[in-house]
Amino acid sequence: MGKVLVVTSGKGGVGKTTSTAALGAALARGGENVVVIDFDVGLRNLDLVMGAERRVVFDLINVVQGDAKLAQALIRDKRIDTLSLLPASQTRDKDALTTEGVDKVIAELKEKFDWVICDSPAGIERGALLAMRNADVAVVVTNPEVSSVRDSDRIIGMLDSKTLRAERGERIDKHLLVTRYDAGRAARNEMLKVEDVLEILSIPLLGIIPESEEVLKASNVGSPVTLNNPNSAPSRAYFDAAKRLRGEAVDVVIPLERTGFIGRLFGRRVA
Amino acid sequence: MNLLEFFRGKKTTAPVARDRLQVLLAHERSVIGKSDLLATLQEEILAVIARHIKVDRDAVQIKLDRGATVSTLEIDVEVPLNAAKVFRPAGGSGIAAPV
Numbered sequence: 001m002g003k004v005l006v007v008t009s010g011k012g013g014v015g016k017t018t019s020t021a022a023l024g025a026a027l028a029r030g031g032e033n034v035v036v037i038d039f040d041v042g043l044r045n046l047d048l049v050m051g052a053e054r055r056v057v058f059d060l061i062n063v064v065q066g067d068a069k070l071a072q073a074l075i076r077d078k079r080i081d082t083l084s085l086l087p088a089s090q091t092r093d094k095d096a097l098t099t100e101g102v103d104k105v106i107a108e109l110k111e112k113f114d115w116v117i118c119d120s121p122a123g124i125e126r127g128a129l130l131a132m133r134n135a136d137v138a139v140v141v142t143n144p145e146v147s148s149v150r151d152s153d154r155i156i157g158m159l160d161s162k163t164l165r166a167e168r169g170e171r172i173d174k175h176l177l178v179t180r181y182d183a184g185r186a187a188r189n190e191m192l193k194v195e196d197v198l199e200i201l202s203i204p205l206l207g208i209i210p211e212s213e214e215v216l217k218a219s220n221v222g223s224p225v226t227l228n229n230p231n232s233a234p235s236r237a238y239f240d241a242a243k244r245l246r247g248e249a250v251d252v253v254i255p256l257e258r259t260g261f262i263g264r265l266f267g268r269r270v271a
Numbered sequence: 272m273n274l275l276e277f278f279r280g281k282k283t284t285a286p287v288a289r290d291r292l293q294v295l296l297a298h299e300r301s302v303i304g305k306s307d308l309l310a311t312l313q314e315e316i317l318a319v320i321a322r323h324i325k326v327d328r329d330a331v332q333i334k335l336d337r338g339a340t341v342s343t344l345e346i347d348v349e350v351p352l353n354a355a356k357v358f359r360p361a362g363g364s365g366i367a368a369p370v
Contacts, residue, residue: 146292149292186285189284193285200292200293
């Protein structure tokens, strides 16, 4: 029986889809059977970030409504055959998703895959609630920035009250993934430190993904960053995070991009 | 404070962000966390009271104070003088209208 993981944040643009693709690919590289599901109905992007946008025929809503079989909607990754994508619908309304339909699809996917990773839409509305509903594990993606931390706090409250596990009185494993982190700026007290964010949100740390050009380069070409450049700083951080999700004890370090002597002397600045 | 700040004489911003968040979230957690529970309690307590005495909805105040170790639930019911007279057995479970 597979584990259901939701990647959520409350705030938009913090890196949910990037992290879903990167973690999904990292877990699949490690030999696990992984499916990533896009819950952002009407604003799907996971297909684009994964480079599968031209292969979408059926989507989550077609499956939920019984218009297509699950096997018809799943898109197998061309680079790793243990990685699959279930895209969201781009044309349909969010209300087309029913609770029962989603529960049924997730139950079916749990039979087939080791990891069912749900990419949540931003916000705290229906779409976000449906994405987290069946989760056993949650990855809360947070930028070291006030509005993102506030929204993450709100989402953590919802994970503790609105998921099926919470309703059954069970615990849901919550992990913090700090993205777009700039260690230099944090050291200069221009950016919240990871310790600050951890103290405020008080959930265990899954990883620190450094701000990096590699993330945009990877999405430009439609490849999870962990596949596009596995040795880059963000990729190494995602691979470590994936190992921690599998229960391995890995020390949290902030991987650094290789910078020249001058760059190291003055600290890397991001405009 | 690092050397750069010392020479610039500028105050850093990250500690300000941390302090603002800590104050804000302490408040938001107490408000959002208890809103569901309080609304449920209010409705159920009102229903129980209304079964026995005639009471105005607004005359029932429910407050939840969350402390570090102990939380207190405060229920304040204003009982009118003639309340006992309108006692109605089974069937009168709804909230009575004012006379």
